[in-house]
């Protein structure tokens with residue numbers, strides 16, 4: 001099947017959503033009956049407030065338009081209404097991305113390592129995640145990209161391997177989250193795009209082996225699972241604690257499998273995790289990065305949108321989208337979380353030019369008092385968040401439906417406008433972190449803050465790579481490992497705006513990958529220092545290059561009717577899954 005079959009037949013429209021009118025918060029005039037002249041004034045004020053609330057309810061633009069002007073939000077003031085924007089294919093650029101995918105895939109599959117979990121393009125070797133043998137980590141993670149790109153021969157060979165060689169009868173510990181997002185998500189997406197039932201059988205086999213990981217007092221899954229023994233395993237890592245992002249990033253996959261098979265047990269385990277999290281007293285909507293699977297409580301630990309925190313926020317929104325906007329609990333949890341993010345984590349760099357997300361680090365004094373220190377550190381991982389905020393703005397932040405492309409300020413409520421603006425700014429910041437010798441963004445950046453005590457004429461105004469010194473070995477933070485997050489945001493931003501700027505940014509990043517990460521003999525490699533040219537490679541091609549980075553780049557240049565955001569939701573590994581109409585509702 002090729003891209004044309006993935007196209008929505010009608011012209012692309014903005015995302016259709018159900019939306020509730022804002023609640024009328026005006027108090028009843030009866031309840032405030034006046035007893036004196038000051039009471040009479042209060043009565044008058046209440047009447048006026050009620051009238052104003054009613055007017056806003058009828059016409060939200062009274063607030064949103066001036067607010068947008070005040071915020072300087074990057075929203076175009078074209079006539080409101082469901083505008084259909086023709087986001088057509090940029091054929092040469094799209095095809096260049098397909099050629100890059102084939103360059104990566106053919107080296108792995110035809111020459112060096114077909115079926116191995118991971119690929120090392122310099123040594124031309126494959127390796128597996130455990131000594132028990134591979135589970136199709138790279139093959140399954142890549143197969144829907146082949147379907148989307150219309151690579152029939154490559155697809156046929158990969159499918160054949162899955163049918164005849166892939167086995168989950170592996171006596172080893174596999175990471176529950178990674179196996180879900182890459183392998184289960186890959187199989188389910190391949191089914192969604194091909195309707196080949198073989199993928200459902202494989203997905204069921206895998207999920208059934210993983211189900212015992214959820215068998216904990218709290219329902220939070222253990223971090224590892226032995227697929228042959230069908231048993232969750234605690235590891236010494238992090239004292240048996242689980243990562244918040246890992247336990248809360250399995251829901252799209254298990255829910256879709258439940259929808260396909262009618263087996264409610266998959267739905268139950270996914271939902272139980274969300275119930276536990278909701279019950280674990282999130283005062284600010286923000287989630288610490290570690291939880292205890294025994295009692296289901298958060299453990300005092302960092303709060304961030306980067307590693308171990310990131311996809312918790314991503315999946316709150318995506319669960320609401322996947323269930324076709326029928327589960328208000330996920331909308332509420334997402335909105336609560338975004339309020340917390342806006343209030344506590346969104347910051348400006350010292351120059352005031354760049355918006356970034358900070359981390360909060362807990363510190364306990366000798367007397368036991370806990371305070372939270374802001375750390376101006378941003379993982380490349382958080383670069384998904386700009387696009388995610390924009391998607392949230394036109395979803396939970398919509399004042400009404402449909403929202404045009406690009407949105408008119410009239411279409412967003414105040415929180416939608418707020419999140420849209422931050423999303424646009426965060427994408428710009430992520431692009432600025434590509435201002436390096438290679439044009440690629442480092443794994444971790446730090447932003448300048450007034451109290452950082454850093455000085456020197458060569459200190460940049462906005463951001464820097466901690467520990468990077470000329471002539472010294474590069475710190476871990478300086479690497480680029482083929483990550484997708486910035487291009488993921490560019491793809492979403494382009495689909496929601498049609499702004500050519502996002503395609504231009506994506507093309508810049510693609511060219512930098514071609515120039516600095518491409519191994520001429522086949523494959524792509526990570527580089528250990530984005531500020532060093534010629535580059536030094538690390539002998540690893542992460543599976544997300546083929547599942548995410550190249551897929552999002554392809555879709556950025558492809559016609560917007562392919563995998564429209566109104567019909568699909570992408571799991572955190574970029575596997576598209578259809579939006580479904582659930583027959584049940586969360587009861588927590």
Ligand code: DMJ
Pocket residue numbers: 311381483484485544572573574
């Ligand atoms: C991917 O495996 C997923 O996107 C995950 O959520 C975190 N990051 C990697 C790619 O960077």
